[in-house]
Amino acid sequence: MTASMQDNLRYWRTSLADGALGEGKFTRSDRKRFVEIPTAALKTGLLPEEVLDQVFRGQTSVKAVAIRFWPLITARKSSHGAARAGGLPDIVAPVVTEATVDRGGQITPLRNALARDLLTPLLSGEFAIGSVDALDAFLTETPLPDMSGDDAWENYLGHCRKMVDAVSHGWPRGDADYQPIGSGFLELAEDANATVRAILDLYDKLLAEQPDTPLLKQIAQPELTVADPDHRIEQEFSRRLGHSNPNFPLAQQQRQVLAWLDASAPGEVIAVNGPPGTGKTTMLLPAVAGLWVRAALRGEVSPESWRRRLHGEPPLPRHLA
Structure with a gap:
C-alpha cells in the first residue's frame, strides 16, 4: 500500500x-x-x-x-x-x-x-x-x-x-x-x-x-488518463441485439460505453460520468434493451417483466457505475 x-x-x-x-x-x-x-x-x-x-x-x-x-x-x-x-x-x-x-x-x-x-x-x-x-x-x-x-x-x-x-x-x-x-x-x-x-x-x-486491495487501489488512487475513443472496441458492437429508440442514433461516446459493456466480463465495473443532459439514461436504455432481447432468447426472463423495468426509468445521477 x-x-x-x-x-x-x-x-x-x-x-x-x-x-x-x-x-x-x-x-x-x-x-x-x-x-x-x-x-x-x-x-x-x-x-x-x-x-x-x-x-x-x-x-x-x-x-x-x-x-x-x-x-x-x-x-x-x-x-x-x-x-x-x-x-x-x-x-x-x-x-x-x-x-x-x-x-x-x-x-x-x-x-x-x-x-x-x-x-x-x-x-x-x-x-x-x-x-x-x-x-x-x-x-x-x-x-x-x-x-x-x-x-x-x-x-x-x-x-x-x-x-x-x-x-x-x-x-x-x-x-x-x-x-x-x-x-x-x-x-x-x-x-x-x-x-x-x-x-x-x-x-x-x-x-x-495493509493488505493487497486492487479494487480499493482503483478508488483511492486512480490513474488519471486521457484517452481517445477506441474504435476497435466497436467491432464487438455487432453482439448487441436490441435498441430502445427507433428514431435517434447513439452518439460516439454512447456507442463506446455500450460496446465496453458488451465486451466486459461478469463483475467488471464501468464508470460513466457526466453532468445532467449528456445522455446517461439514453445510453442505459439500449443497454437494458439488449439484455431484454438476449434474456428472452434464452428463456431466462419474460420480455414483459423487462418492459416494466424499462418503463418510466427515472433520470440518473451524475455518476453512473
Missing part, C-alpha cells in the same frame, strides 16, 4: 469520525426537534414519565432504545430583552453522548465526546471552544468510565466536566455571550452509528495490515 493511498484512507477515516461526533450548534427553531430533559433528570440520570412517553412512543415491544443527548445546553445571552446580533450560534451544546434508556427511565451512557463543529480546525471566523487535538488527548488519557456501578451517573457527569475543561477550562463560566439554561436535549439515535463504527474499524484494519 503506497503512502499516498494510506493518506487517502486516513483522510476518509478522519472525515467519517468527524461526522460521527455530531453537532453542537443550534438555532432556536432547532429546539422543536428535541425532547427536553429537565434539570432534575440531568442530576440523577432518570427520565420522568412524560419524557419516557415521548421516547418510547410507538415502541411497544422494546425494552430499551438508543438515544443521543446533550447534557450541557447554553443559550446566547439577551441584551435588554432582545437577542444580540453578531453571527454567533443561538444555542451551543458541546457535550454529545450516545446512550441507551430503559423503560424505567435509566440512562446508560455508551460514548461521550464533544461536538466536532465546536472544535478547531474550522473555517475562518467560525465559533469554537477548543481543538480536536485537545479532545483526542483527553479521551486517550481519560476514556468514559465504566457505567455499571452505583456511582456511574456521577462518574459520567464528572467525565463531561473534565472533557469540557480539557479544551476550554471552566467554559461557559466567564463567557460574555453564553449561559447555561439548566436543561438538556434528547433525540432518538439513528441506526447508522453501528455502521459508522464498523467502517472506522475497517479503515483501522486496512491501515494496520
Whole structure:
C-alpha cells in the first residue's frame, strides 16, 4: 500500500469520525426537534414519565432504545430583552453522548465526546471552544468510565466536566455571550452509528495490515488518463441485439460505453460520468434493451417483466457505475 493511498484512507477515516461526533450548534427553531430533559433528570440520570412517553412512543415491544443527548445546553445571552446580533450560534451544546434508556427511565451512557463543529480546525471566523487535538488527548488519557456501578451517573457527569475543561477550562463560566439554561436535549439515535463504527474499524484494519486491495487501489488512487475513443472496441458492437429508440442514433461516446459493456466480463465495473443532459439514461436504455432481447432468447426472463423495468426509468445521477 503506497503512502499516498494510506493518506487517502486516513483522510476518509478522519472525515467519517468527524461526522460521527455530531453537532453542537443550534438555532432556536432547532429546539422543536428535541425532547427536553429537565434539570432534575440531568442530576440523577432518570427520565420522568412524560419524557419516557415521548421516547418510547410507538415502541411497544422494546425494552430499551438508543438515544443521543446533550447534557450541557447554553443559550446566547439577551441584551435588554432582545437577542444580540453578531453571527454567533443561538444555542451551543458541546457535550454529545450516545446512550441507551430503559423503560424505567435509566440512562446508560455508551460514548461521550464533544461536538466536532465546536472544535478547531474550522473555517475562518467560525465559533469554537477548543481543538480536536485537545479532545483526542483527553479521551486517550481519560476514556468514559465504566457505567455499571452505583456511582456511574456521577462518574459520567464528572467525565463531561473534565472533557469540557480539557479544551476550554471552566467554559461557559466567564463567557460574555453564553449561559447555561439548566436543561438538556434528547433525540432518538439513528441506526447508522453501528455502521459508522464498523467502517472506522475497517479503515483501522486496512491501515494496520495493509493488505493487497486492487479494487480499493482503483478508488483511492486512480490513474488519471486521457484517452481517445477506441474504435476497435466497436467491432464487438455487432453482439448487441436490441435498441430502445427507433428514431435517434447513439452518439460516439454512447456507442463506446455500450460496446465496453458488451465486451466486459461478469463483475467488471464501468464508470460513466457526466453532468445532467449528456445522455446517461439514453445510453442505459439500449443497454437494458439488449439484455431484454438476449434474456428472452434464452428463456431466462419474460420480455414483459423487462418492459416494466424499462418503463418510466427515472433520470440518473451524475455518476453512473
